Amino acid sequence: MNAISMPPRVRMTGIAKRYGAVRSLRGVDLEVPPGAVLGLVGDNGAGKSTVSKVLSGAVVPDAGDIEIDGRRVSFSGPADARRHRVEMVYQDLSLCDTLDVAGNLFLGREPMRRICGLRVLDLGAMHAQARDMLKGLGIRIPDTRVNVEHLSGGQRQAIAIARAVSFDPKVLIMDEPTAALAVAEVEAVLELIRTVSAKGVSVILVTHRLQDLFRVCDRISVMYEGRNVANRLIGETSLEEVVDLIVGQRFNGRTAHQPMEN
Numbered sequence: 001m002n003a004i005s006m007p008p009r010v011r012m013t014g015i016a017k018r019y020g021a022v023r024s025l026r027g028v029d030l031e032v033p034p035g036a037v038l039g040l041v042g043d044n045g046a047g048k049s050t051v052s053k054v055l056s057g058a059v060v061p062d063a064g065d066i067e068i069d070g071r072r073v074s075f076s077g078p079a080d081a082r083r084h085r086v087e088m089v090y091q092d093l094s095l096c097d098t099l100d101v102a103g104n105l106f107l108g109r110e111p112m113r114r115i116c117g118l119r120v121l122d123l124g125a126m127h128a129q130a131r132d133m134l135k136g137l138g139i140r141i142p143d144t145r146v147n148v149e150h151l152s153g154g155q156r157q158a159i160a161i162a163r164a165v166s167f168d169p170k171v172l173i174m175d176e177p178t179a180a181l182a183v184a185e186v187e188a189v190l191e192l193i194r195t196v197s198a199k200g201v202s203v204i205l206v207t208h209r210l211q212d213l214f215r216v217c218d219r220i221s222v223m224y225e226g227r228n229v230a231n232r233l234i235g236e237t238s239l240e241e242v243v244d245l246i247v248g249q250r251f252n253g254r255t256a257h258q259p260m261e262n
Ligand SMILES: Nc1ncnc2c1ncn2[C@@H]1O[C@H](COP(=O)(O)OP(=O)(O)OP(=O)(O)O)[C@@H](O)[C@H]1O
Pocket: 019, 022, 023, 024, 042, 043, 044, 045, 046, 047, 048, 049, 050, 051
């Protein structure tokens, strides 16, 4: 198969989702090539998190198709998505505060060994593998035995991303990974996104920090009221245009829905 006919890593077509009277998604189309970083932007309530959850299996859509590497898939839960190597890092990170760094990285898949026929946790192996895993991603955390509740926001974010990456995803979705971080921590997460995409993982980055788009994304998709209203390659757009696409839609939408009275 040559490069031209190669299917995108992810193709979502006509994705719709309704919650009662709220039409969260009204026909979303998204494509992400292998190893690309797609920035998904839009106003509050535009549907970014919902579309991310559909792709990660956490929300089942009412309509639409998902293809991974050209094959139609349907996910009835996050375990299905994981089987198809789609991982998502949620904004609340879903870390277990009372476990240490290594415990979080291996939660549910801890290395075991046998002592007198009994299966016991192989702590030595777990910490060694955790250190390797972090090192491989360029994440600097001095001690894998520290409970994650004591880590900084950026370190916690890095652990959540490292855990997702450890499932060897083809697609990694991150919902607002830099929203709560200090400047240096943002840089570290952006660098981590670059590292992960350089390994061939397709990344979908949901963010309100528009300046980040221009640091790591190849392309962007702008959502408005449950639809994507613009797709751009990053080299063919500007911060001003992205702002216009997000805010301009709102303005046009308002004037369209509520004509001014004279
Ligand atoms: N479980 C739910 N029940 C009811 N309505 C929901 C649910 N999840 C999302 N919605 C609604 O769907 C719409 C899209 O929400 P979504 O969270 O996807 O937006 P978003 O683009 O991620 O916004 P933000 O930038 O504020 O995170 C909103 O109107 C939201 O209130």
